[in-house]
Amino acid sequence: MTAVRLLSTTVATPVEGTQPVRQPRTFPRLFGSLLLVVAAGISTVGAVPAGAEPAPAVRPLGRIVPAPASVQPGGAPYTLTPWTRIRVDDHSREARQIGTYLARILRPSTGYALPVTDDHLPGGIRLRLSPRDQGLGEEGYRLESTRGSLTLTAHKPAGLFHAVQTLRQLLPASVEKDSRQQVPWKVAGGTITDTPRYAYRGAMLDVSRHFFTVDQVKRYIDQLALYKINKLHLHLSDDQGWRIAIDSWPRLATYGGSTQVGGGRGGHYTRKDYQEILGHAASRYLEVVPEIDMPGHTNAALASYAELNCSGIAPPLYTGTDVGFSSLCVPKPVTYDFVDDVVRELAALTPGRYLHIGGDEAHSTSHADYVAFMDKVQPIVAKYGKTVVGWHQLTGATPAKGALAQYWGLDGTSDAEKAQVARAARNGTGLILSPADRVYLDMKYNKDTPLGLDWAGFVEVRRSYDWDPATYLPGAPGSAVAGVEAPLWSETISTSDHIEFMAFPRLPGVAELGWSPASTHDWEAYKVRLAAQGPRMAALGIDFYRSPQVPWPSA
Structure with a gap:
């Protein structure tokens, strides 16, 4: 399985303001308590169960690899629902392609239609290319999560693509699976502003x-x-x-x-x-x-x-x-x-x-x-x-x-x-x-x-x-x-x-x-964030080495 998947089944698109189309119920595997383990600093070593997930409904905003340049947590989380739309700038072919790429990642695991549109209505997930945000450079981005919307902004398309990778890591690891999962799809509230150290x-x-x-x-x-x-x-x-x-x-x-x-x-x-x-x-x-x-x-x-x-x-x-x-x-x-x-x-x-x-x-x-x-x-x-x-x-x-x-x-x-x-x-x-x-x-x-x-x-x-x-x-x-x-x-x-x-x-x-900035470089902090990648790599089918130096979550 590759990290990007084509939608294999047709999902009906609900009209905003109506009841969602009922999807066949599936039964996920039992989830591990990743966040509680890593927050306590417990070095539990062993295989990561394929379905392991953090117990809290919202993943911490800063638990990203590579570490973002700036993280400002705060506010209510954004929640993906059956009515969520992915809105892109109507003048950018590349922004639409990135929006389609994001939809293909999210659809199988959420079961949501997630239409990609160029309307300017509020709410949903918005992908923006901003000529004015020159400080973001060729690859930087800003991700803003609030109760009502999730906005990814970049100066150039590469930055928008990198913002999508960050969004993936802010969602539960089971978002990477190719079958519908029964978990809340929440993104913690706050703002990430991020640019690379090296080109x-x-x-x-x-x-x-x-x-x-x-x-x-x-x-x-x-x-x-x-x-x-x-x-x-x-x-x-x-x-x-x-x-x-x-x-x-x-x-x-x-x-x-x-x-x-x-x-x-x-x-x-x-x-x-x-x-x-x-x-x-x-x-x-x-x-x-x-x-x-x-x-x-x-x-x-x-x-x-x-x-x-x-x-x-x-x-x-x-x-x-x-x-x-x-x-x-x-x-x-x-x-x-x-x-x-x-x-x-x-x-x-x-x-x-x-x-x-x-x-x-x-x-x-x-x-x-x-x-x-x-x-x-x-x-x-x-x-x-x-x-x-x-x-x-x-x-x-x-x-x-x-x-x-x-x-x-x-x-x-x-x-x-x-x-x-x-x-x-x-x-x-x-x-x-x-x-x-x-x-x-x-x-x-x-x-x-x-x-x-x-x-x-x-x-x-x-x-x-x-x-x-x-x-x-x-x-x-x-x-x-x-x-x-x-x-x-x-x-x-x-x-x-x-x-x-x-x-x-x-x-x-x-x-x-x-x-990541040199100021974020710290092994003790990094190994905790790396441990949180274990369930994601497992969900992607990556056959990774379970290093005893990393506090991988246990079942």
Whole structure:
């Protein structure tokens, strides 16, 4: 089940002022007392029952992940009823689409018709785009809840979409279910005003080590959107598989994409597939950042075309998990014809501003060749209208103007390497922070975790949350930090359940680091709010890890 559902049954629309149409009665499961547990600070550990709900009729206004910038509780709650309408600005196609999206979330669990209209009558749920509210920026919003109405206001559509995600969390967790639930649908009274700390809040999915279908990627997009993630970084090529069709070099996908780690059947995205992913991401206000890793991590390409090898001999396809053994042939002119074609086609398909060129673990490329390669490839990216993103090894060359370097080092990374990245940041290179021993979602939680790796150490939920991006890298100015990103590498990950178990509940914490003000950053408060997400994740069918560090509600 995805986070957004189509209405599967027709619900009659009651006329305001008349009795509601009677719906067939359903019997919900017994609800747990989440609010009482977390308010008392009781660390009850265990599985969250699928139907667990807080006992009080109204959820606290501030129990949101990511934490809002400003919460002013007060006044009577707003109640959804069978007569509730969703009213949108009549001049905005995007506002209507967001209103329709909201209705599709709410209809199955409430059983209400929730028509989306552009009338200007009072009451109901109103979605407003306000040119005057410039202080809300590109992604901020204001949510105002009173007895008579619920108003979501934003300056831009992305902010309105993020307001909807907050509204979801203010309603009982069973709002996420796809069958009618018998609970009061109340939103606490008050006002939330919210804007993000960082403009770049990303998650990376490695589809190269193991291939994931379009539907699997779309499912992950829906989960990311709930926590206001706005970038999906797709790792589209590596030694084990090439996953995007390139018309001018067709064997990259048909041959280079034919396998994966362990030798299983691989796969690739056709242009139509990729556009479907892009469209779904755009509807959830996520920008896709495609990555073609080079000059290393290129065995799938080298196996597909012999001329890309300095020897002229193609190596066999690779299904292991070693790194650092492959390299494009830096001196050959055909290498740059290849890069130009790939970048040109991928840039034409991708509406977002960024194109990731990898650049990590190029152990088979000499430093001189690495610098020469990056000096030639970065202008190609610019030629096709994109901004370069590279792993932080890019700072060992000369990053292009405006480039972003994605830092994935550890606490134990050498001082010289950290200083190199910090120096580039002081010289104008922006930073995306993805420290591997904090936010690599493929790292095991502990020694008993059945999935994942441990080369960066064990990463429990608190460790993934308890750090500050602005001060993390010594010598790098806080102003250079563009944001954060949580990568999920897939050497051991091959199903959606695997993705969810490793991403949740760490991903919401990374999302909070990217969105929420530094003043809200407090593990003791956060773990209580995270615990309140347990029933919601369960209702969405997310197979999350029940960390003993979090006071999950018990039955």
